[in-house]
Amino acid sequence: MFQFLVQTAWLVPIYPLVGMLLSAAWFPAITRRTGPRPAGYVNAITTFVSLLHSLLALVTLWGRSPQYQTYHWLKVAGLDLTLVIEISALTVGAMVLINGLNFAAQIYAVGYLEMDWGWARFYAMLALFEAGMCGLVLCNNLFFSYMILEILTLGTYLLVGIWFNQSLVVTGARDAFLTKRVGDLFLLMGVLALYPLAGTWDFNELAIWAQTANVDPKLATLVGLALLAGPMGKCAQFPLHLWLDEAMEGPLPSTILRNSVVVATGAWVLVKMEPVLALSPTVMAVAIAIGAVTALGGTLISIAQIDIKRALSYLVSAYMGLTFIAVGVGQTEAALLIVLTHAIAMACLVMASGSIVLNNITQDLTQLGGLWSRRPITGLSFIAGALGLVALPPLGGFWSLLKLADGTWPHHPVITALLLVINALAAFAVARVFGLLFGGKLNPMTVRSPENLWPITLPMTFGAAFVLHLPIILQRLSLLPDWAMMNKDVALLLTWSSIFGLSLGGVVYLGNWIAKPVSLPWKGLQDLFAYDFYTPKIYRSSIVGSVDFISQLTDWIDRYVVDGLVNLVGIASIFGGETLKYGNSGKTQFYVFTIAFGLALIGILMSWSILSELSVSVGQG
């Protein structure tokens, strides 16, 4: 029916790019005349067109085999960079998710940034992300994926830095850019190193190559680790996780997109690269270890945060850690399912919390409370998002975690146990945030808190509805496991771990038995989590400090040793010139000419004498 829409699915990333270019027209001069809003509307329209196109293409594509389109980008000196676009149900489905969430974020921003003047920049950056992510899922090639990831790194810098006159925003943008860039450069090293081995960057061809590849295990490990580092930066994994926390200084509507799908770009590449990573068991083990540390650490840190956006952002790191674990054990489908369920639930959570931040002025959890009586719609949406995130049947998070836990159960029971702990902690974390927001008594910051305008409330409730309907969608897509095949022990354990975490969080933060604010008995441990394992300090004293030191040292050497030597020679020759000038006209040019000529003559004579000897000796020899 819509066959031509499938054929032209490559247009989906183009629409937002057009919107981005159009919003460039709203530079300050025009904004003064029209106000900033038209730039946002233009982008919302192009995103809606993208959404519609990808949705119709998905309907047409469903159940068919993937189609491939090629575009010759660059062919030089034996290197053939041909872009292969994969149009399959999976990739178009991912585009639907991206476009849908971006559309929601754009509508949300209409309300959230009502008073802001930077619409053109903001919407242009959202469009860049939308286009980049759609391009990423379409292109079936590591090289082009790397290119897009790197462009998105720049996008992160500009998107976080929208409110650039606040100092925390500036440092946040800087750290986000540099941290991601570190990951990207490792990825670039991996990209460079992989080509001589495999001779291709095409994901499908890499998978075929990896089946029979005979690579030196040490090399395979190094390449695999480099390839792992790129997604680590994108997914905010330890130790490259700090940027996501600092990125919370950016506007909240961008957080909707970032916390749900932008972080998942790393997971996407990781899933695509799984066959290559699997060449080295060490790499897989490292992936599991990084994922486990991040998931466990992220949930613990999240529990200790008093900033609502940060409490959520560490959960994002934690869930991306789960995708690392999933890829590490070879469960790529589980990884993608986690990405899907997490994206929708997290978007809903972020929209609900933003709805509270906007008209309560503060995002400090300790200053909020008692909002249930004031904000029931937001509260219900938050509950939907929270329950959709953790493994509570029948919502989405349950099925994705079940798939992973089920897959690890036979061979890695320890990981399954770890998943239960992480899930319980995550459940505790969302219950805590809920309790601090909606439980307790009203206070001066929350006593006047109506529900927001429709541009904020509508996307939020829509997100909640999407979370609640996700199981039905999953079932239609036959992504749910067969009842008979399901591992009921694991399912029960997961459910109980969620119930345990949620109820414990509810008891602690909704009940009156424990004095607020709640803290751990040992101050040091509390601070360790609250200050993110002191990662900023570790950065500053290690990598940042050493780069700073080396650059100062280089500068010193440059100034006083290399240039100092030159100036010394200069002074000496001026001195020589001073003594000579009595016999000369005093023209600098003449000196220079004399010096140059003399040096040339000496140089030639010297080299000639050596060279003639050499040739003689060679001739003799």
Place this chain on the structure above:
Amino acid sequence: MLSLLIWIPILGAIAIALLPQSRARLGGLVISGAVFALSLVVLSQFDLTNAGFQFREYFAWIETLGLNYELAVDGLSLVLLVLNSLLTFIAILTTKPDIERPRLFYGLILLVSGGVAGAFLAQNLLLFFLFYELELVPFYLLISIWGGAKRSYAATKFLMFTAISGVFVLASFLGLIWLTHSSTFAYESLLGQTLPLALQVVLLGMLLVGFGIKIPLVPFHTWLPDTYVEASTPVAILLGGVLAKLGTYGIFRFGLGLFPEAWAKLAPWLAIWAAISIMYGAMAAIAQKDIKRMVAYSSIGHMGYILLGGASLTALGVVGAVSQMVAHGLILALLFYLVGVIEAKVGNRELDVLNGLMNPIRGLPSISSLLVLGGMASAGIPGLAGFISEFLIFQGSYAVFPVQTLLAVVGTGLTAVYFVILLNRTCFGKLDNATAYYPRVTWSDKVPALILTALIIFLGIQPSWLVRWSESTTTAMVAAVPILSPSTPIVEVLGVEGLGVEPGVNRPG
């Protein structure tokens, strides 16, 4: 045809001297625009499949000396020729209309352009050298008359360094002629020289020092920050965009072209040298407090990539290096121009003073946005011209020198570090309301930057327009390099055959 590219600007320089003061700028624009258009004609008629020299011109001149007027163009010089004529046009466009002594200024700029074009086109070693030295004088005057506060120091330093560079180059050329007993300086007649490897290494070493000063490579670079910073914006654009390319061109044309065996022998050392240059330039740039100086140091780092590509001796690496010359020329010109605009409007270049220029109402939002783009292009963000050339270099050299290549990749990371420092301090942050009464940025301020930006983006998205011109030439250059047995270390080549230290004692067999 090719002669026109040299003589139109040189004769134009004289013609401008006869024009009234007020018309000098227009004259400069017309002449440089005509030269640019002519270079585009050469570009369009260039045969891409032909790896050799095209559009040959020959006039016998002083045959007894072996000096003849021989011009030709191939894939290596073609792109640089077009870059030169474009940047000359841009440089004139970016000159302040109310500049002092306009006739002399525009005349000197055109003289530089003609000299550089001659050097790129010359097919005779001595002719090359004449043009190579010819552009020194106008550059010296351009720096010392229109430069900043320390201009006479900078100009003298520049002249000294580049004069010494010329000495080394000339010495190497003369050495080559005498040793091969050649009767002519014609480039192509010297191509098949069969000198012993040790002599080649010595001659190549002199060339490397000579052109290494010009490029410049660490540790011969100290003239660069002073000169670039003190030079006015249009002169800095020409210095970084064109003059530095004369050095890299020389290294590729004469170093790699005339001494392929010695080049192959020295390649590992060249790669190490490149990696050191890259790291050194980036590290020194991080520590700078003056944005123009920071951009100047970034140029030192970027020259290292070109050397790395050449050292790799792979078709990919060399074509990447040639594209890097073009990409770097465009990006550096853009950066110097934007820094110049900021200096003109704000009156300051200090990182610690500048702040919040992105401010849409009272800052310089469009200039800041372009600066973000230029900085990111220099840092190698994909989609912009700098990325693909660096990537080709890396992919080409990784197979040969993995460690040096990975260090160079780290260097691009450090590039990102100092550009983020620069952007965070200048564009981001809070504008000081008390002092922010800057002159308006006019369209004529933006036009040169927009031209360069459009080119940087276009070549980044369609990189085949960047590499197609030089691909067959560079492939042929690499193919001409004999494959040496890697077992003989350089010390042995020098020690046994070269320096003649107890010949026969160390030699096996």
